[in-house]
Amino acid sequence: MLKLVIANKLYSSWSLRPWLVLSAFNIPFEEVLIPLRTPESRGLVLEYSPSGKVPALIDGDVDGDVTVWESLAIIEYLAEKFPELAIWPRDVKARAHARSISNEMHAGFQAIRQGCPMHLGARFATPPLTEAMRACIDRIEDIWSEARNRFAGSQPFLYGAFSAADAMYAPVVTRFDTYQIPVREATRAYMDAVLAHPAFEAWRAAALVEPWRIPEYSDGHTPVESFI
Known part of the structure; x- marks a missing residue:
């Protein structure tokens, strides 16, 4: 097991x-x-x-x-x-692209990670976006747009069906949603698909009933809605 x-x-x-x-x-x-x-x-x-x-x-x-x-x-x-299981896309070009963007996620985007920590228990006012944060947001939106335009067809995820690449970017989806980051219409549609995936909904439901709280994850941010 x-x-x-x-x-x-x-x-x-x-x-x-x-x-x-x-x-x-x-x-x-x-x-x-x-x-x-x-x-x-x-x-x-x-x-x-x-x-x-x-x-x-x-x-x-x-x-x-x-x-x-x-x-x-x-x-x-x-x-x-x-x-x-098609954890990575089956198509060789899509798979290469998916692995590349997943490694880019794993290694980068520190400004948005540090400035907007993952927090599923609340929604916050959009923080002041530094130049570094804006650069991260723009690059992430471009990545999602390219993947979906090249490989997704009419399906909602980056490479059509849900894959490892969507899992790698799911925490960023939550950050954009939690901190109400202004995004393109197509970006929002992709975010909504990830947030509505049954696996993510199960994770969030369990998160909201956890007994532990870490106040530091809210430091410096203005809550506008609480879910816990």
Whole structure:
């Protein structure tokens, strides 16, 4: 049985990504949730992940177990383990593009990540957008537009059907929504598709009933609506 170690669903963008892939593709797994920022957090995570960070995937179906950490590495492992599932797009050009933009997400866009942390429990007024944040927003919108125009056809996700690339960008979708970032009409349509995906709706429903709160995730932002 696969075991996925994650943190608070309200805040943990890195945990969301592989969880969405597992859920969207109906891959059975056991969830282990370790709350962030408690005195015990790091020690508990180190029992599963050598990096001391989440997410981590433990594959108990392999002799001696296999441990994989980092969201994108976990997704790649799942794609290899379940080749019958179109976790990455089947088309070679689309797959190359999807992997490229997913790695770009994994490595970049720090300004929007830091300025607008993932927070599913509230909606905030749009913060002042720095030049670096605007550059991130513009690049992300261009990525989504190119992928959908080239590969999606009439379907709602980046490459038509939901894929690993959509999972990698899902936390950014939530940030744009939570902080009411002004976006293009086509961007909003894509965001709405991700937010309405059953796997994401299940994640959010669980997030909203969690007992843990981290006030620092709201620091510097003006709440206009609360869901918790």
